[in-house]
Amino acid sequence: MDVRSQISMVFHLDKCIGCHTCSIACKNIWTDRGGTEYMWWNNVETKPGTGYPTRWEDQESYRGGWEVKDGELRLKSMSKARSLTDLFHHPSQPALDEYYEPWTYDYQNLFNAPEGDDQPTARPVSMVTGRHTEIKAGPNWDDDLGGSPVYAANDPNFSNLNDEQRAQLFAVERLAMFYFPRICNHCLNPGCVAACPSGALHKRGEDGIVLLDQTRCRGWRACVPACPYKKTFYNWKTGKSEKCILCFPRVETGQAPACFHSCVGRIRYLGVLLYDADKLELTASLPDEELIEAHRDMILDPNDPAVIAAARRNGIHDSVMESARKSPVYQFVKVWKIALPPHIEYRTLPMLFYVPPLSPVLSSKSEGVIKNETETLFHEVDNARAPLAYLARLFGAGHAAKVRYALKKELAVRLHRRALEVGDLDRAAADRALLEADCTAQEAEAIYKLTALCTFDDRFVIPPSHREMAIEMLEDPQERKQAAGFGFLAGPRRGA
């Protein structure tokens, strides 16, 4: 057993209201520099939709992530031979048009325009060329199902829906959507790290945050096609790639990352997970349907004495273990099993988990009266507006069982609370739902509490990072203090 600690995340999609506050918080802190205008380390997508960059889930085109070939895990985007032929051009790298051409507006014109018959306008100006531009796409162009005949209809996750199911999803009365906020998943088996020819990308030993060293990056851009979630970006101004850093300067000082901190719907949870690194390669090369279970098996119980002993051998501090025991992520992922990894079939073993969303109630309108169509107060999982097959494509590697289990449990918690609070539901019906969902009343209460009544401290259990210890493993702080001045004297730039 090779115990490692990893800062992991859960996004509760049932609570996301799609306000993009997280994206703005991230943008303002990290990507408001030259060359990063088009980057959104955090973005919120509407599903069904094509996302950012357009159709990023279509790995036939983008060739991100891993595949099992001859019993071995291989990067889809790279091989030894291809690293030579693709040295200066990665054939599956998204172009700017797949992201969008960033723009601002000619605000000065509002003040400086000469007197005329019409109101002056602020025309859009491209932040790449500096010229007036016509906006063709944006990072959330398909927000709230905007342009859905083009965008939502091309969602790659419809691959295993039949035509009838598709037609149903787009029928006006049934139309459903939900939001899918995305950041770097800080994967256990990151494709970007494996693809980097310069060794600039690394997974931090103490907390598993995947970082890109700006001084070692040589701008080969191999990471961009290799990441199946398209969460590494190339900065055209510095000539280096960049990615989400999980706000590590904030995390190291005990604050939640900016996107977590600013989340209006309080959908984000952060905490430590312990995992067994010995199982990594085997897990990542299993068949699709076994991936979720095996991934969950890698996560270790922080209360198990054997795990505690092994963790101590690996130098994991007791305070981190304590934090792991309080981790909300552990509850969602391992105990309640209602948080699932996104697209685990890409085999990077993401450590950001999603609680799948329940669909809105299915109702119909006749003679001015809106009628609930389901017998039980809420909808049935198998007959939800967002088809189970669709959610299974996103969170179940194409297999519905794990998604159904999660949704049933979420629904059971709702029914349980409805019976308790409102009382218009038969207690026996609620208990039956709990039983069917493999959930006790006690567990339902716990889920309810962490979902609806959670405070900052419940949601963010940030482990003390012990940077002083981590640093001492690499260098002597005393020596560094004497040898180096302070400050970041040379910013990242081309050729350095």
Added chain:
Amino acid sequence: MFPITFLLLSALAALPGRASDLAPDPQDFAQNCANCHTIGGGRLTGPDLKDVSGRRDKEWLLKFVVDPKKMLDGGDPVAAELYKAHNNVLMPTIAGMNAARVEQLLALIDAESRLEKSRFSGLELINRPLLPGDVLDGKALFLGRKPLKNGGPSCVSCHSVGGMSGLGGGLLGPDLTGVFARLGGEKTLAAWLISPASPIMKPVYAARQLDPRDILPLVAFLKDAAQQGRPADSIARLAFLILGLLGAAALYVVLDSLWGARLRGVRRSMVNKRSEAHDV
């Protein structure tokens, strides 16, 4: 690029000649004049220079030797007459030639003219009749199948000749099919080849002189080529162009298949497809 480099080199090669102001320099004559001229040995490419001072006005000689092309272009009647009389072969302008050098050369020629037999009365290279085997030998040398004895580059790198198969020779130098006739026979051609006077060949072969044993077969080959009289294949040039185009096309095909699965505009094609369907 290359001609400029060669010109610079030839200018450098001429420097010592300009520097010696003292006495007539036989080396200068041997290197720059003897390939076309003899003193009392009869005509080669250019006229025999024995007693040339007596035949021509000194001032004219000074001007002509420094820049023959200027004289011809300037409409000088004597230059025009000489040009016509020598198969339209104009004396090359020697890099670094100036009045002082010409004076020295003239002094040397005058001195040599007074001798019974000048050392520049012509070299006896062709001392046996040319054999049919020499033609084949010469062809091998010309095409570079057989290396030149002193390691100089083969003729084919810069020249083409009639009856060559394939893509023909290089295009930097002139077609050599008629050179035998133009220069005026075996002796002249051989003399030219000992130390070629053209500004490009001169520096190239200065360090790797053609060996007399190479010159004989080459002369035989060029004589044969002149007798056959077939001009160099103009199709060869076209073939070269077409082959180049085909090669480029083949390269594109290879690269396209190598990157066949590359990403081609996901968003734009998606939106265009939809709006096309909508228009119909």
